[in-house]
Amino acid sequence: MSLLIESARSVVKDSFDLFWSLLKVMVPVMIAVKIAQDLGLVESLAQWLSPLMYIVGLPEEAGLIWVSALLVNIYGGAAVFIGLMPDLQLTVADATILWSMVLIAHALPVEQRIAQKAGASFWGTSALRFFGALAYGAILNAIYKAGDWLQQPLELAWLPQLEDTSKASWSDWAWSNIQSLFWVFVIIFVLLVVLKLFDILKINDLLSKMITPVLRIMGIEGRATTLTMFGTLLGLTYGGALIIKEAQAGHVAHKDIVLSLCFMSLCHSLIEDTLLVMALGADISGVLFGRFIFSVIVVAMIAAWMKRRPQPVASKA
Template identity: 25%
Template sequence: MNFDTQAFLNSALSTAKVIVFTVIPYFLLAELLMYFELMPIIAQVFEPFTNLLNLPPETALALASGVFLNLYAAIAFAAPLGLSVYDWTILGLFLGVLHSIPIESAIMKKLGVDWLHSVGFRLIMAFIVLIPLLIIPTEFLFDNPDHVASALYQTTLTTPDNFTDFILQKSYEAVLLAIEIIILVSLVIFIVTLIKGLKFLQKFDHHLSTIMALITGLLIGITYGAGVLLKEAQYMSKKQILSVCYFLMVAHAIIEDTLLFVFFGADIFLLIGIRLFFALIVFYFISNYYKTTDT
């Protein structure tokens, strides 16, 4: 095994920087919106959409920031809301499929899937993966779906008496939350770096490019794995590229994305199992479609 320490440190530090500059300001913004009682106004505008997802209206900003920015911003907006295990699982499934659209759609375009198809497909699949949670009674899926799983940053601090105390307390909570997410993500990066250093992966030749691309995207994600995906795509057929792309648009970064929401109480088995189930179905249909059209 070859563990690339420098690569791990570079990735961990660059990710930590993104987390700090994303989580802290958005967390504070969410708290300020609630402090000045502006959150209900925003929530009311987006209520029809959040109702479709069976989520509280207050999650609108978390959804929007996750879709257009990244999951760290979504977590920052959602963390102060006191969401239940069920809410976090819904949020994790939806945003697990539909997040970081501007960046990841650009990568998909380089791989041969245009913006309209990739965004449209991910939007549709983001709703489809929720079907089991929306139609199956929650008591069959969760032991206690309404339980509010407190994140570690939530403490028994007293209610602030004035705005200055409020800012100080929430700044402390924001920094603590950012540190906790950095530790979690750094652990994931460490594990992924270990996996990448495994000798059997390094022995993959280009005859196994499809498998390598799937493994890379599934473990690392579309954004961080873009270099490998683009490199391996040179040795893949159009059918193989599209099969991999559509699979990964449903299930990618399965470790990091999942643990971010599990940290707040989401069900890990539902998040991984449902996304993989639908991703495999998509992979099967894409592969078989191009089999029939190529012959």
């Protein structure tokens, strides 16, 4: 019983700590989006991003969500999403494409700096994630349209609706976003509970056993296999930190470092981030299964290319 109580206290404390950290990111972004809407900047910025969104079949405004995630993090993108959602007419397929792209490419300034310290090229891995996200978004769009899958309108019952956020008063906007942030906290709490249950039920261990053989198929071998597995399940920051430590000690071959970082760049935090974006309307087919398969194929291609060109393709600079 004492263990259960302690676990519950830990989850509640972690939920509030994480929520407070996210508020410091999300609230300024939400305010910036509202100001941009009032000044008519959203439409102008969206037009600049429209060519990229055309490639993946998304409305122009979705580009603002992705760019925010690229420069800040997933929660920065979520803040813009919450601000724009009432004005967007998205399908479930659209949401899946958008959040799949966000999962592949987000927080590039921070996360790819970690990859650089671990021994991969900052610009190389950033380009891999950026263009990989566009390619995967285009593939998903083609598949969903060809099969007429997930074309129903996206409806998020927990997200308060304003008929037109660009014309809403600041008081209405504030109340709507307070409600949204409350539900964000609920999502975070449930997410942490699920992660705790995964740990207690040893589900992470089962997933690890399933992922390890796939990593070997991609040519990731030795100690890098375990490190990549941790990064894939828990996040690039965690996995990258372990890679840095092992690389500095000379325990991991350069080839394995590069392949490991390439895979973690495309496919990391497989549990937590996936559950989060599913709460934001994404379907598991794209954000989990398809993303994992896509990442394996891309990194397997990189591994095959590296075998033909054995000279170094990354540096620690």
